[in-house]
Amino acid sequence: MVEKVTLIIDGQLVEIESGATLLEASNKIGIKIPTICYHEATTSNALCRICVVEVEGQRLLQPACIVKATAGMQVKTKSERVIRSRRTILEMLSSTMDLSDAPEILSMLEDCGADANRFPDAERRESEVKDDNPMYVRDYSKCLLCWRCVQVCAEDAQFTFAINFSGRGFETQISTFFEKTIPETTCVLCGQCVGVCPTGALKPKREYMLEQGISPQEISVMNTGRKKRKQKAP
Numbered sequence: 327m328v329e330k331v332t333l334i335i336d337g338q339l340v341e342i343e344s345g346a347t348l349l350e351a352s353n354k355i356g357i358k359i360p361t362i363c364y365h366e367a368t369t370s371n372a373l374c375r376i377c378v379v380e381v382e383g384q385r386l387l388q389p390a391c392i393v394k395a396t397a398g399m400q401v402k403t404k405s406e407r408v409i410r411s412r413r414t415i416l417e418m419l420s421s422t423m424d425l426s427d428a429p430e431i432l433s434m435l436e437d438c439g440a441d442a443n444r445f446p447d448a449e450r451r452e453s454e455v456k457d458d459n460p461m462y463v464r465d466y467s468k469c470l471l472c473w474r475c476v477q478v479c480a481e482d483a484q485f486t487f488a489i490n491f492s493g494r495g496f497e498t499q500i501s502t503f504f505e506k507t508i509p510e511t512t513c514v515l516c517g518q519c520v521g522v523c524p525t526g527a528l529k530p531k532r533e534y535m536l537e538q539g540i541s542p543q544e545i546s547v548m549n550t551g552r553k554k555r556k557q558k559a560p
């Protein structure tokens with residue numbers, strides 16, 4: 327028999343299988359906790375901290391994506407302290423990176439009453455768009471280092487290990503090993519990294535070209551030319 331635990335979240339009694347996270351327990355009773363780095367297809371790492379909640383008796387706010395629900399827990403998902411923390415995280419993100427392609431995160435800012443310009447002197451993470459393969463472009467000015475793309479490229483899905491972190495501290499960035507171009511890596515162009523990216527930092531090449539004002543006809547001609555060149559190659 328599956329063991330169950332009972333706890334209280336925002337005043338509501340929840341019964342859930344032992345081992346479930348606070349995020350899963352909240353979802354079960356329809357309480358939505360915002361998430362960014364969490365994705366159901368990847369291993370939770372609690373990197374972004376947007377899902378923090380207040381647990382009675384705990385000094386620090388707890389990331390709901392990894393903390394297990396235990397019997398008798400009293401949890402608040404929308405206390406003033408929780409909202410202030412989320413607001414600050416979102417304000418720091420919007421001050422340092424380009425969130426223009428991340429509508430879900432932009433609506434989180436609105437929900438928390440965050441001021442996108444709270445830190446006007448913050449140094450922004452700028453990066454040139456990397457367009458080095460036929461499938462997708464990488465714009466790390468829009469990357470918040472959620473780690474999802476690295477995870478699906480590795481043990482969580484594809485086992486390809488084409489990308490990883492590079493640099494340290496503020497200079498940390500997603501990159502390929504030795505900063506090689508994508509065609510020089512083990513990448514198989516599966517597109518899973520693009521599928522899990524929450525910010526538009528990884529984008530299908532066609533979508534990117536359409537945004538640049540290139541017409542569908544021109545894209546089609548470019549693709550045909552590329553296919554012909556490939557067929558001719560020995």
Ligand code: SF4
Pocket residue numbers: 468469470471472473474475476500519522523524525526527528
């Ligand atoms: S490129 Fe996208 S998926 Fe990868 S770490 Fe950055 S934001 Fe996350």
